[in-house]
Amino acid sequence: MVLRIATAGSVDDGKSTLIGRLLHDTKTVFEDQLSAVEKASTRYGDGSLNLALLTDGLRAEREQGITIDVAYRYFATPKRTFVVADTPGHAQYTRNMVTGASASDVAIVLVDARNGLTEQTRRHLFVASLLGVKLVILAVNKMDLVDFDEATYHRIVAEATAHADALPAPVVLNPLPISALLGDNVVDASTNMPWFKGLPLLDLLETIEVPGDHNVGARLAVQWVIRPYSTEHHDYRGFAGRLTGGSLAIGDLIRVLPGGQQSTVIGIDRGGVPQDTAQPGEAISIQLADDIDIGRGDVLVAAVASESPIVTDRIIADISWMVDKPLETGSRWIIKHQTRTAKAFVSAIELRHDVATATRSPAESLGLNDLGRVHLNVSVPLVIDNYDRHRPGGAAVLIDEATGMTCAALMIRDSE
Amino acid sequence: MTMIDSGTQATPAEIKQSVAELEDEAITIIREVAAECRNPVLLFSGGKDSAVLLHLAAKAFRPGSLPFPVMHVDTGHNFDEVIVYRDILVEQYGVKLIVASVQESIDSGRAVEETGPRPSRNRLQSVTLLDAIAEHKFDAAFGGGRRDEDKARAKERILSFRDHFGQWEPRAQRPEPWNMLNAKIRPGEHLRAFPLSNWTELDIWRYIGIENVALPSIYFSHRRTVVERNGMLLSVGGPVVLEAGEMPFEEIVRYRTVGDASCTGAVRSMASNVDEVLVEVAAARITERGATRADDNFSDSAMEDRKREGYF
Numbered sequence: 001m002v003l004r005i006a007t008a009g010s011v012d013d014g015k016s017t018l019i020g021r022l023l024h025d026t027k028t029v030f031e032d033q034l035s036a037v038e039k040a041s042t043r044y045g046d047g048s049l050n051l052a053l054l055t056d057g058l059r060a061e062r063e064q065g066i067t068i069d070v071a072y073r074y075f076a077t078p079k080r081t082f083v084v085a086d087t088p089g090h091a092q093y094t095r096n097m098v099t100g101a102s103a104s105d106v107a108i109v110l111v112d113a114r115n116g117l118t119e120q121t122r123r124h125l126f127v128a129s130l131l132g133v134k135l136v137i138l139a140v141n142k143m144d145l146v147d148f149d150e151a152t153y154h155r156i157v158a159e160a161t162a163h164a165d166a167l168p169a170p171v172v173l174n175p176l177p178i179s180a181l182l183g184d185n186v187v188d189a190s191t192n193m194p195w196f197k198g199l200p201l202l203d204l205l206e207t208i209e210v211p212g213d214h215n216v217g218a219r220l221a222v223q224w225v226i227r228p229y230s231t232e233h234h235d236y237r238g239f240a241g242r243l244t245g246g247s248l249a250i251g252d253l254i255r256v257l258p259g260g261q262q263s264t265v266i267g268i269d270r271g272g273v274p275q276d277t278a279q280p281g282e283a284i285s286i287q288l289a290d291d292i293d294i295g296r297g298d299v300l301v302a303a304v305a306s307e308s309p310i311v312t313d314r315i316i317a318d319i320s321w322m323v324d325k326p327l328e329t330g331s332r333w334i335i336k337h338q339t340r341t342a343k344a345f346v347s348a349i350e351l352r353h354d355v356a357t358a359t360r361s362p363a364e365s366l367g368l369n370d371l372g373r374v375h376l377n378v379s380v381p382l383v384i385d386n387y388d389r390h391r392p393g394g395a396a397v398l399i400d401e402a403t404g405m406t407c408a409a410l411m412i413r414d415s416e
Numbered sequence: 417m418t419m420i421d422s423g424t425q426a427t428p429a430e431i432k433q434s435v436a437e438l439e440d441e442a443i444t445i446i447r448e449v450a451a452e453c454r455n456p457v458l459l460f461s462g463g464k465d466s467a468v469l470l471h472l473a474a475k476a477f478r479p480g481s482l483p484f485p486v487m488h489v490d491t492g493h494n495f496d497e498v499i500v501y502r503d504i505l506v507e508q509y510g511v512k513l514i515v516a517s518v519q520e521s522i523d524s525g526r527a528v529e530e531t532g533p534r535p536s537r538n539r540l541q542s543v544t545l546l547d548a549i550a551e552h553k554f555d556a557a558f559g560g561g562r563r564d565e566d567k568a569r570a571k572e573r574i575l576s577f578r579d580h581f582g583q584w585e586p587r588a589q590r591p592e593p594w595n596m597l598n599a600k601i602r603p604g605e606h607l608r609a610f611p612l613s614n615w616t617e618l619d620i621w622r623y624i625g626i627e628n629v630a631l632p633s634i635y636f637s638h639r640r641t642v643v644e645r646n647g648m649l650l651s652v653g654g655p656v657v658l659e660a661g662e663m664p665f666e667e668i669v670r671y672r673t674v675g676d677a678s679c680t681g682a683v684r685s686m687a688s689n690v691d692e693v694l695v696e697v698a699a700a701r702i703t704e705r706g707a708t709r710a711d712d713n714f715s716d717s718a719m720e721d722r723k724r725e726g727y728f
Contacts, residue, residue, distance in 0.1 A: 002434060069586055071570045072563045074616050081426075081434065083614065095591050102593035223447040228480040236479060242444045271443065272478025282436075283443040283476070296451055322591055336596060339451070395594045404577075404600040409593040 003205060006085045006100035006133070009110030010120040014141045017050075018110065018180035019073060019086050022202065025187040028075035070096050079206040094369040095322035097124060098409050101131040102395070105210040108137045108201075113146045113177070117159045119356045125160070126355040129167035130318055130371065130411060132388055134211060136164070137204065138175040144182050148192045153177045166358040169388065174208070176201060213280065216390045217305025218252070219245040221338035221383075222298045226285050238269060238285030239294055241339065244392040245385075246302060248286070249277040253303035256294055258311045258381040262303055263288040297340035299383040309385050309393055313378045314416035316350070317396070318387075320371055320409045325400070327366040327374070333407065335378060337396035343379040344398065347416075350375060375416055387411040435623050442469075442611035443476040445574055445597065449556050449609045450476075452599035456484045456556040456609070457514070459545075462498035463674035464631055465560030465612060467505070468620055471629045472611065473558070474509055485512040487557075489545050491537040492519040493655040493677045501632040516548035535655075536679040546582040549606055556599065556607040564616045565704070575599060576608040584608075617672075617704055621697050625690040634671045637688045642667050648681030672704040 009015045022028075040050070073084045087093075087100035101107055107128045111121050128136050138160050146152045157175040164173050176185055176198050184190035185200040199207070226238035248254075252265045267287035268278050278284045286300070294300075301309060321327050327346065335344035352363035353371040366372045387394025398408040426434070449456055458473055460466045473482055488502060506513045518537050521527040527543040529535050549557060556575075563570045573589050575597045590598050599607060612620070624631065642649040643656065643664050650656045652664045655678035669682035670693075687693040 002437070069571045069589060070591075071567075072614070073570065074564050074614070099591040099593050103595060223444070224451050224477075226477055226480040230479070233479045238480075240447055240476075242440065269478070271439065271475035281440055283440040283447070320593075334600065336598065339448070341452075391594065395596065397593065397596050397598060399598050399600055401600075404590075404598070404602060404605075406590040406592070406598045409591070 001210075002081045002083060003106060003208070003210070004083045004085070004104045005106050005108060005205065006087055006097070006104035007108045007110065008087050008097050008100070008124040008127075009141075010112070010118055011088075013110040013112050014180045015086060015088075015110055018108070018139065018141065018178070018186065018201075019084055020050075021180050021183055021186050022084075023073060023075055025183060026075050026077055026202065070100050077202065077206060082205065093120070094123065094127065094320055094371065097127045098131060098320040098322070101127055101133050102409065104133055106135045106137060106205070106208060107133045108139055110139050110141050111156055111160070113140050113142045113149075113152055113156065116156050117163065121160070122163055122358070123355040125163055125171065126167060126353065126358060126371070127320075129164075129169045129171050130320075130353070132169065132391065132411075134171055135208060136171045136173050137201070137208075138173050139180075139201065140175065140177045141180050143177045143184060143190075143193065144179040148177070148184075148190075150193070150195045153196075163358065168353075168358070174204060176204065213245075213391075214307075214389050216245045216307040216309075216385060216393075218243060218248040218254070218280075218300075218302040219309065219385075219390070219393060220248070220284070220286065220300040221340070221392070222294060222296055222300065223339050224296060225294070236287065237291075238267075238287055239300060240283075240285035241300075242281065242283050242392075243278050244280050245390050246305070247277055247279050248284075248302065254288070254300045255303045256292055257299045257301055257309065257383040259292075259294075259298065261290070261292045263290040263292055265289075297338070299338065301383070307385070307389060309383045309390075310415045311381050311383055312415035313381045314347075315376050315378065315382065315384060315410075315412050316414045316416055317374060317376065317410040317412045318353075318371065319366065319374050319398075319411075321366040321368060321407065322409070323400070323405055323407045324368050325407070327370075327372075327408065329364070332401070334399040334401050335376065335382075335396055335410075336399060337382050337384070337410075337412075338392065340380070340382060342382070345377040346374055347377050348375040349373075373413075374410075376410075384412050384415065386413060431622055432626060435619060435626060438615055438619055439472060439475075439623070441595075441614065442472045445595075445609065445611040446473050446476045446558065448597050449558065449575070449599060449607070450483055452597070453556040453607065455552070455554050456558065457549075457552065457554045458482075458484060458486045458558040459560070460486045460488050460502070460513075461560070461674060462488070462502045462632055463560065464620055464624065464629075464635060465562065467629050467631055468615075468623055469558060469560045469612060470505065470509065470511075471627060474511075482509065482511050484558075485514055487514040487516055487548060487552075489516045489541045489548070490518060491541060491676045492517065493537050495632070495634055495651070495671075495674065495677055497634050498632045498674055501630070505630065514548070514552065516544050518544045520544075521547060536676050538676045538679060541676075542582065549582070554606060555601060556609050558609045558611065560612050561608075561610045562612050562615050562617075562620075572610065572613070574610055574613050576610065577601070578606050578608060580604045582606070617700075618694070618697050621690060621694050625694060632674065634674065634682075636693070637668050637670045637685050639666055640669050640682060641665070642669060642682060649683070650679075650681055651677060654678075 071086045085100035087096040109124045178185040187202045220241045224240045350373040351360040385393030394412040396410040521544040527540040641652045670685040687696045
């Protein structure tokens with residue numbers, strides 16, 4: 001199984017160095033990449049091999065020694081394959097962290113041992129919680145700069161644990177002390193910190209168990225209707241989309257939402273190849289026994305489901321605001337939820353999440369990097385799930401009609 | 417088939433499963449872009465990534481036919497085997513092929529051939545590509561780009577927004593939480609879509625093996641007359657003209673990538689089938705672009721610079 005990892009930390013916490021170290025020590029770095037980094041290290045640094053340059057690929061990043069945008073890296077060990085989203089910690093930090101965390105199983109939150117928990121650390125833990133990333137590895141980095149001091153490490157872990165307990169949804173903290181620069185507890189156990197009995201980072205990543213998704217029952221948001229119009233497939237209508245929530249089999253009874261009609265699955269194709277059943281995650285197309293008017297945006301749902309989605313045009317959602325232009329009550333946006341695109345009107349801003357204290361305060365508007373909760377009126381009914389129960393049914397984005405920019409990520413909690 | 421695969425200790429079943437998951441993701445992206453965009457096109461170079469992309473696109477709409485055309489940006493610096501392969505494939509898949517010619521861009525004065533002893537047409541492709549996108553009013557172009565190919569590509573979104581000038585602005589990319597794709601554009605702007613974003617070179621070869629995706633013959637070992645330039649083996653003939661003091665020689669080689677023949681190098685290899693290539697790829701110590709693309713070794717940010725100009 002692929003483990004999807006998001007890394008988060010403040011500027012200079014050593015994220016890129018850590019990822020560079022993982023890539024380097026797992027021998028994922030190719031010779032030509034390494035020689036390019038060596039050349040660049042001389043140009044942009046003091047000449048010692050700067051592993052951060054492995055991931056900081058854009059010219060401006062190298063010149064300024066910062067990470068601008070989320071970068072994706074791939075590496076494998078004999079035990080597991082990994083995808084790492086390197087999410088930079090400055091300017092659009094929340095947007096980057098939200099993007100990285102949205103598709104991740106595990107978050108690695110870096111803390112500089114000299115500084116302890118910062119507001120950024122608290123923010124990262126909060127975002128992990130809000131986005132439903134249940135596993136968090138708290139990597140206390142730069143231990144070499146605090147003389148590998150055990151008491152410093154334990155103080156930071158205690159502080160982080162206290163904060164984690166106050167988060168809106170529980171996260172499991174896996175702390176460990178490291179030095180990304182020197183490699184302590186990254187791939188090999190540190191000889192400088194014999195007092196630490198836990199696994200080094202890579203061993204932890206190789207063995208950590210990711211809790212499975214809730215089975216809410218099969219859901220398929222229709223992306224496209226396949227109609228070949230050929231002699232051979234004259235009456236063929238395949239409703240194509242990605243199955244989520246639960247498995248589906250030929251003979252299953254489904255409901256079409258928001259319409260409410262029922263029918264029976266008589267065919268399942270995956271990549272044009274017929275199969276009897278389908279599992280969550282598979283891109284399939286299904287045929288139904290009855291001739292029902294179904295189009296893009298409709299959702300096919302198992303008629304006998306352990307949890308039913310809600311059909312509503314009024315939603316309550318946690319929101320991450322990602323652009324300079326503020327979100328205000330009464331403003332209008334485009335909402336994209338599953339395969340449905342509609343208009344949305346902000347009827348109320350319920351609150352702003354104060355990430356440093358994990359408390360809530362009233363808000364008139366939300367600005368760049370703000371996290372809050374909003375109420376939206378949508379121009380058509382959506383087929384929603386609570387985000388924590390079923391991510392695909394609870395995730396949405398807001399788009400600015402004028403600029404086309406993606407402005408917000410929404411975690412739907414309920415209907416109004 | 418037996419999968420000899422030293423990349424991981426994964427079992428054949430696990431490999432099949434991980435590649436199937438990548439396929440599901442890619443097909444989902446292809447369907448989404450086809451549904452959201454008015455007039456998409458699939459860019460096809462004849463290379464292995466575009467072969468996989470076309471294979472996936474065909475599967476996404478089966479038993480229906482591909483709802484968009486395929487476009488080859490033809491540098492004129494081709495390997496003959498690739499053009500033969502392209503035409504057979506187009507026939508097999510029954511797709512509509514558009515050829516956008518760099519030579520025509522040069523002839524009409526839209527593009528100027530690079531001067532110097534070794535002109536490559538790699539950069540010029542951007543001009544031809546952007547002209548063709550404007551001419552056919554395409555609003556999205558599927559490409560076979562992968563994030564593991566290059567450090568600039570590692571930063572690129574699945575849907576890459578391009579302005580009126582076809583430029584990529586890495587600082588103003590649209591976030592894609594949960595891989596939700598925002599295909600909204602204004603007139604004159606367009607999108608590049610990269611369904612293979614999360615694939616690695618190893619994944620591509622595993623998929624080719626499992627799905628029996630046909631490739632041009634030059635991907636497998638063959639005897640070829642080459643000349644060594646800057647540590648790269650270039651095929652003699654066509655755009656590659658021998659310079660003073662250069663000695664051509666025969667070598668058993670294959671190609672890891674297919675591009676402009678003037679700057680795409682061959683690697684010494686005895687790998688004559690997919691299984692043997694997989695062993696080679698898993699053991700490779702040099703990236704495919706580093707090993708075979710003179711243009712990307714030109715500078716540290718060569719790919720970023722070309723992408724900013726409208727490159728794939």
